Amino acid sequence: MSTFITTEKRTHYCGSVSIADDGREVILMGWAHRRRDHGGVIFVDLRDREGIVQIVFNPEAGQTVHGEAHRIRNEYVLAVKGTVRKRPEGMTNPALSTGQVEVVISELEILNESKTPPFSFDDEDISENIRLKYRYLDLRRPAIQQNLFLRSRLASATRHYFEENGFIEVETPFLTKSTPEGARDYLVPSRISKGMFYALPQSPQIFKQLLMVSGFDRYYQIVKCFRDEDLRADRQPEFTQIDVEMSFISEEDIMRMMEGLMARIFKACLDREISLPLPRLTYADAINRYGKDNPDLRFGMEIVDLTSIVKNSGFKLFADVSASGGVIKAVRAEQASGLSRKDLDGLTDFVAIYGAKGLAWAKVNEADWTSPIFKFLQAGEVSAINEAMAAKPGDIIFFVADTPRIVHDSLGNLRLNLAKKLNLIDPDALAFTWITEFPLMEYSESEKRYVSTHHPFTSPFLEDLSLMSTDPGKVRARAYDLVLNGSEIGGGSIRIHQKDVQSQVFSVLGLSDEEARLKFGFLLDALEYGTPPHGGLAFGLDRLTMIMTKAESIRDVIAFPKTQKAACLLSDAPSRVGIEQLMDLSLKIV
RNA sequence: GGGGUCGUAGUUAAGUUGGUUAUAACGCCGGCCUGUCACGCCGGAGGGCGCGAGUUCAAGUCUCGUCCGCUCCGCCA
Numbered sequence: 001m002s003t004f005i006t007t008e009k010r011t012h013y014c015g016s017v018s019i020a021d022d023g024r025e026v027i028l029m030g031w032a033h034r035r036r037d038h039g040g041v042i043f044v045d046l047r048d049r050e051g052i053v054q055i056v057f058n059p060e061a062g063q064t065v066h067g068e069a070h071r072i073r074n075e076y077v078l079a080v081k082g083t084v085r086k087r088p089e090g091m092t093n094p095a096l097s098t099g100q101v102e103v104v105i106s107e108l109e110i111l112n113e114s115k116t117p118p119f120s121f122d123d124e125d126i127s128e129n130i131r132l133k134y135r136y137l138d139l140r141r142p143a144i145q146q147n148l149f150l151r152s153r154l155a156s157a158t159r160h161y162f163e164e165n166g167f168i169e170v171e172t173p174f175l176t177k178s179t180p181e182g183a184r185d186y187l188v189p190s191r192i193s194k195g196m197f198y199a200l201p202q203s204p205q206i207f208k209q210l211l212m213v214s215g216f217d218r219y220y221q222i223v224k225c226f227r228d229e230d231l232r233a234d235r236q237p238e239f240t241q242i243d244v245e246m247s248f249i250s251e252e253d254i255m256r257m258m259e260g261l262m263a264r265i266f267k268a269c270l271d272r273e274i275s276l277p278l279p280r281l282t283y284a285d286a287i288n289r290y291g292k293d294n295p296d297l298r299f300g301m302e303i304v305d306l307t308s309i310v311k312n313s314g315f316k317l318f319a320d321v322s323a324s325g326g327v328i329k330a331v332r333a334e335q336a337s338g339l340s341r342k343d344l345d346g347l348t349d350f351v352a353i354y355g356a357k358g359l360a361w362a363k364v365n366e367a368d369w370t371s372p373i374f375k376f377l378q379a380g381e382v383s384a385i386n387e388a389m390a391a392k393p394g395d396i397i398f399f400v401a402d403t404p405r406i407v408h409d410s411l412g413n414l415r416l417n418l419a420k421k422l423n424l425i426d427p428d429a430l431a432f433t434w435i436t437e438f439p440l441m442e443y444s445e446s447e448k449r450y451v452s453t454h455h456p457f458t459s460p461f462l463e464d465l466s467l468m469s470t471d472p473g474k475v476r477a478r479a480y481d482l483v484l485n486g487s488e489i490g491g492g493s494i495r496i497h498q499k500d501v502q503s504q505v506f507s508v509l510g511l512s513d514e515e516a517r518l519k520f521g522f523l524l525d526a527l528e529y530g531t532p533p534h535g536g537l538a539f540g541l542d543r544l545t546m547i548m549t550k551a552e553s554i555r556d557v558i559a560f561p562k563t564q565k566a567a568c569l570l571s572d573a574p575s576r577v578g579i580e581q582l583m584d585l586s587l588k589i590v
Numbered sequence: 591g592g593g594g595u596c597g598u599a600g601u602u603a604a605g606u607u608g609g610u611u612a613u614a615a616c617g618c619c620g621g622c623c624u625g626u627c628a629c630g631c632c633g634g635a636g637g638g639c640g641c642g643a644g645u646u647c648a649a650g651u652c653u654c655g656u657c658c659g660c661u662c663c664g665c666c667a
Contacts, residue, residue: 040624054627074617093627116618119601122628123616126601129659182667202667229666230591353593353663441667455667553660563659 004079004109005029015051019100021084026103028053029111031140032076033121042069046078046103049145053098055080055105065108075114081107128555132569135560147549147557150269154545155222157268158242161261167218167244172207174200174224180519181456181509183227186237189585200226203538205455206523208245209495212534213526219245222541231564234487234543234554238562242544244492245536251478251494254535255434258482258490262432269548272430278482280434291412293438296486297431299424303329303411306399309384315376317358321401328401331411332389333418336396337363343421350417351400356410360399364391373399416486427550433483440464440477441508449510454479456505457523458493459535465501472508480537489544492537499527 011027030048037043042057057069072078082105093099118134119126121141131138138144162169178185178199185199201207203225211219221243228237242261246254259276266272279297286295289302306329311322318328333339339347348359362371362385369382377385389397398418400410419425440460441450450472452458460468464475479493496502502524506516516524545557555561562568582588 034627036626036629038624038626038629039622041626042624043626043629045627056625059624088625091625091627096627099627116600120617123601127597127659129597130601132659179667184666205667227666230664232666233661235666355663452667458667564661565658567658569659 004081004107005111008079008081010079013050014046014048014053015097017053017084017098017101017103019086022086022101024084025081026084027079027081028055028103029079030077031114032072032074032078034074035072037070042066042072043102044069044072044078046080051097051142054093054096054102055082056102057105057108061104061106065105068108068110069105071110073114073116075117076110077112077114079109079111080105129563129569132555132561132563135570139559144556147545147551148559150549151541151545151557153269154265154541154548157265158220158222158261160268161264162218162220162244165218165257165260167220168216169221170211170216170219171221172201172204172223176201176207179206181452183229186226186228189587191584194586202227203241204243205457206520208243208536209457209523209534210526212245212247212495213529213531215247215532217247219243219536231562231566233552234546236542236554236558236561237566239554240541242490242539242541243536244538245534247532247534249533249535251436251480251535254492254494254537255480258537258539262482265544266430266548274430274432278432278434280436282437283435283439284437286433286435287408291408291410291415292486293435293481294483294486294488295412295433296416296419296425297433297483298426298429298485299419301331301333301415301419301424303331303408303415304388305329306385306388309388310377310381313376313381314378315373318401326402327404327407328399329407329411330385330389330397330399331415331418332391333396333398333422334392335394336418336422337394339396339421347398347414347417351410351414354409354413355406356400356402358400359410359414360401362397362399364393364395364397366393429485431485435481435483436479437461437476438479438481439473440475440479440505441472443473450508452505452509453477454491454493456509456511456520457495457502459496459501460505465504468504468508478535482537482539484544484547487543487547488540489547490537490539492535494533494535497527497531497533499524502527 008027010029012021014028014030017026028046030046033045033047033052035042035044040059044055044057045052046055057066059066080103082103084101085104087100087102117137119130119137159169175188175198178187178197179202183202185202188198188200190196190198204221204223208219223241223243224238225241226238231237244258246257256277259278262278263274263276266274281295283293286293288305289295291303305327307322307327310318310328313319321328344361351359360371360373362369362374364386368374374382385397391397398411398414400407402410438453440458441452444451454477459478461476461478467474477493479491481488481491483489496505503513503516542554542557545551546554549557551557560568560570567574
């Protein structure tokens, strides 16, 4: 074989050959995307990461080259030398960015052959298990490559932004200490200390706070985090955070700095302008108006509280729910009377997922309602509801009556479901909102104690401190989430920097001084050595990339993702290990 | 842990009320073809229906179990 590759250098990417190169000799290397062999002339679409260009083998080019070109099959790896030529009249291909030109080949070297791939790279609906098993081939598909290119630009823009603003990137350990609060840890057994385990970090939370104690003042890191919890379409067991912490700052400073980051990222990656400052919503407002702490603000359809209108209603269900401390709320789907009875039954099943025992609906007419509950309501109630909902003929009102928790869950998700069904969402919209004033802790029925909403180092509102002993659920946290298009893309808080406040929080969480020492002793010690006021936040880089690429699954923005059972179909991880490895670690499988 | 859904040639799918040799398209292989670009034309190979039991004269088709993918609830400070 010749030594094309060692003596010659590639001059262009396939996708970057243009009409400006007309007449120029170029050297290209890439994969045979498709061949069209006419017996005489042979066309090959040559593909690399930048795109596709048509290369042409004419019989006149010579026996050797033409003969070799007959051997080309899909996905063969080629090196070619040839001359760029404007395509003959009427033979351009507008579907191709390089469709004005073609490259007439004078030299060819087949650098490598390829087995027939298990699936076509044009086909969009290949089952995911096949794609994941042959992920290296799946990643040849331009659509996924584009996602990863964008992800890289996102990370790059992030680094530039933080460097310009005086942040230092510091790496924190992956082999670290298991922390009891929060998600389940991935554990790594220690060989040297028998029976002991490291944990992979759920986030670098404590370490970045320690860096503030050390005086680094502004820290960031693009870092893998690990959580051993069940997966979702937007959750992987290992995922990437843009992790940030700052000293001598308040909420305002951090939120401004992060808004700047968002503006930079969207400008750099998508050339989109974000108007700042970003809107804000308190947690309580978000729940009351949208039923969720990650509301999708790309459309309206706000939840309306009807409890005061119907609490004394002749409709027993409403009256009973109200009397037992529940609420009656509703959303209005504009001009949705096209929904069939079957659709409505489907929606009832849908809200049942969130614990709702039923879903009442009312089609609004000129004078009355078409509704199973119409006959139970007085005329005054109907008109009051119509007014509260701003209902117009053709609208449908959906009611849920239950505990606040179930009502918000049901209607919050119903709102999303309806918006998709009724096409209310502009796919290009970017609806940011900060969510502020989260509760510091919530009572956990399963654990029979208060648990942190965010994490135990989150600072309470100082003016709420007196509630700590009397009504801990009412204490607000100095925490903030950033939500984009209904997805929580980041969250953080001002941290506790005084030891006595930290002790108070631990005690409400049911952690004794002794336990707290055992679990977080090193952080508590550090807090006693001149800790500056500090706070920070972390963004989910994967989720942000998902939104920016309009990916439906987090797997489409991760090169080598895991399945819902947390398995890697490519490498076959996790897998059994040999007895020797287990013995080294003093482990026994039970 | 639970709910839903899927599994039939390499791929994507079709397979009626269980009934001879399990279809199609694309891909693959061979032949022909000098302007195609989802090239075209002719011919061919390729699976026993995720796996395991069961019902039946007879099972992709019914039953049970099991595995895998996806999705949701719980979970994810």
